[in-house]
Amino acid sequence: MKNLLEIEHLSTHFTTEEGTVRAVDNISLRIRSGETVCIVGESGCGKSITALSVMGLIEEPSGKVVEGSIHFGDKDLLKLGKNELRAIRGNEIAMIFQEPMSSLNPVITIGEQIIEPLMVHMNMGKREAQKQAIRLIEQVGISRAEQIARSYPHELSGGMLQRIMIAIAISCNPKLLIADEPTTALDVTIQAQILDMLRKFKQESGMSILLITHDLGVVAEMADYVIVMYSGKIVEEGEVVELFSNPKHPYTRGLLKSKPIINQRQDELYSIPGQVPNPLELESSCYFHDRCDNCMAICRTDEPALKEITIHQKVACWLYEEGALHVHS
Amino acid sequence: MSTYISKRLIYMLIILLAASLLVFSLYALTPGDFISGNLKLSPERKAELREIYGLNQPLLERYFIWMKNALHGDFGYSLAQQTPVLTLFNQYIWNSFLLAIVSTFMTWLIAVIIGVNAAYKQYSWFDTLVMVGTFAAMSIPSFFIGLFLIKVLAVDLKWLPPGGMLATGSNATGLAYLREVVHHMTLPVIVMTLLGLGSLTRYFRSNMIDVIKQDYIRTARAKGLTERKVLFTHALRNALLPAITLVGFELPALFGGSLIIEKIFNWPGIGQLYMQSFGLRDYPLLVGFTMLIAVLTVIGTLLSDILYHIADPRVKL
Known part of the structure; x- marks a missing residue:
């Protein structure tokens, strides 16, 4: 299958009075035609900003795509003029938002x-x-x-x-539909109907969907391919079945563990300890290190790169780096 | 809707009744009257005149007589001008209205255009320039700006006449008359527009800034609409909604005249007549004029409520 959208090394930064926020920090992803890709993560992890960067809807001058390329078909969306981008927006790439x-x-x-x-x-x-x-x-x-x-x-x-x-x-029969938390503001029965509808249109028209959500239930139902983001970076990605059955990154594992399972009694639902780090105070390290059960010395000082560990899965974690001390969870 | 309007009309009547009592007694209770100001009259003549004008009767009785006549469309007789009040209004009010309607239109038009553009380019050099300009326009007093422009445009450059509505001794008719009036009103309209522009521009700018941040503006952009369409169809319609309240307030201002501007430019408007009547304690005229403003204010509020209903589908009456 051909790649419909290819994002390479995209960084989108926001300038605030306190400093620069790297909302999206050097991420790459691709969506093939007819595929549904889900971006999962907590609020503020950069998933919506990724979508808005694709649409060219980042609020200037405070926000700016500082680096990277976004290839849609054979065009680089970041290099297009205003009018060319406008002709694509709402036409070949359409978007729906969180708050209807x-x-x-x-x-x-x-x-x-x-x-x-x-x-x-x-x-x-x-x-x-x-x-x-x-x-x-x-x-x-x-x-x-x-x-x-x-x-x-x-x-x-x-x-x-x-x-x-x-x-x-x-x-306008878009080739790519970006859905930014399309069901978050709706009640559960309506959520299912909306998701069914998106799936139906996808099957009929063969469009691709970039679905942004923090709901793992939605991911399991919709996605072909899953990308997990944390503090503006991709920490793990992979085919949906693989990622759910065999999560590698401690963050992904934590997310899956904190999801309630029907017919399984739990006194208290698991939650990942700690808080998302302040985006203004990020230093060279694995951004998840202070919430991680498997934190090692290197995690505090060096940033792990996103590496392919099987053909279906990539992870950015020192646990899976050769040469790093392997600690079993 | 119709029950709402009939309810509002009843309220309006009650408010106007209360207003008339208040207005009438305030003027009547002010020490002195039209006759006491004339030092040449003997006490006997004064008493005689008071008898004739009915000024020696008790306040409440005078109010009811005035009210009864007013309900028949007779707002009394100006003591100083010896003409019915309504005739005088008809003579002067339209001159004031002409200045007000043109300058109000210009003010709104320019304020919307500048406000929208300043909001769209918030914190740009254009926005900063507009901010400085609006504060300057708001803080300079009208008499200064008026006299300054007369000095520059009328006295030094001789482009425009310094005052009046027609050239002295003019008996132009038809198109020539129209041209002469337009020529004379240009300066006062410029001054009035400058004075109103500042606050209204700030108002539209801040409304627009609020609206531009809304989700539906992002949706409009995501549809691939041109920026022009996003701003003027999607944003401006929402930014103008709160301004409807101002439309109601503008109504009395349209007919109320402007004391200072009319004085500076010697414009034969109602503001000048009002000021002159104050000096003479011509109370029938003052009461009539104040009541007219009260009526227009009440109508203006009703009008803005109805306009709200038409412009914003969420407002139910």
Whole structure:
């Protein structure tokens, strides 16, 4: 399979009054066509910033992609002009966001908001776009489509709004759909419906999905390939089955351990001790070292590189470096 | 909606009734009246005149007589001008309105454009320049800016007339008349626009900065819309919503005239008439004018509430 998106050595930094935050720090990843890649991690680990960097939506001047390349097809998105990037955005790469309630404009009708990308990217006239909008609303499983098209965002529920967001995203048949925590703000039954819908559209159109989540249940259900991020870096990545059955990095293991398992009684759910380090105070080390059960001397002073340990899995941890003292967990 | 409006209309009547009582008694209780200011009159003549004007009757009775006439559309007689108050208003108010409507329109238009651009390029050199400019415009007093511009544009450069509404002795009609008025109103409109521009620009700038940070603006960008469309369709519509409250306040200002500007530019507006009537203690005119402003204020608030409902689908009446 061909690579649809290739991110190489991407670094996105934010300048704040206290100093520079390396929100995304030298990460590389690739998405093949038709594949679903999940980025997992805690809040602030850089997963959303990675997505926004791809979309070219980093808020300047405080934030800036300082290094790397993002190849989409044969184009480097970081080298494109504003207009070229705009032609791709919403067209070949579409995005849905975490908060459907605030992601739609409160004073513009739903229908109006759906037809915008159709008119910009598909060169449709208003009439034609309106008809297509009705079809799209029906496609995402909402009945009374014409009435919905005339209503305003505050008149719909969160689940319906996220469906509308999906309708907008798939309206121009994107090759890549970026979903940034699409189900986090929704209740559990709606979550499953939204995920089913994304899977259905993926199967029908063959698009790739970059799914960002902190929910391992969602990962297990959706992903082909999983990337685990921590403090702006990739700590482990691999095929979903491999990663879930045989996690290598202590952080990944901790995440999986802290997930409740049905039919298994536990008095207290496991949680990884400690806190995510302050992004302003990062020094050369494994950023996970002070929360790690297997911390060694080298972990405090040197940064482990992401290395392939099997053909399906890569990990950035000194435990798996040859020559480093091997401590069994 | 219609029950809401009828309810609001009833409230409006009650408020105006209370306002009329307050306004009438405040002017009536002020020491002295139109007659006491005239030193040439003998005490007997004064008493006689008070009898004629009904000023010797008890306050409440005078109020009810005034109220009864007002309900019939008669707001009394200006003592100084010996003309019905409404006729005088009709003569002067439209001159004030002309200045106010043009300068208000200019102020809003320029403030929106500058405010949106300053917000979009927050902390850029343009934004800094605008900030300095708006503070300067807000802190310079109107009489200074007015006189300064008269000195530069009218006296030194002789581009514009220094005051008045028509050239002295002019009897132009039709298009020539229109051109003359426009020529004369340019200076006062420039000054009024400059004075209003500062605060309104700051207001639109900060509204816009809040709106630009919203999630739906990111969504609009993610759709691949042009920045122009993002700013002027998606952001501006939301940034303008809070300004609707200001529209309500603008209504009395449109008809209220401007004391200082009309004085400086010798513009025959209601502000000048009002000031002059104060010196003469021409209370019927003052009461009538204050009531007019009260009515416009109340209507303005209702108007802005209705406009809110039209502009923001989330607001239910």
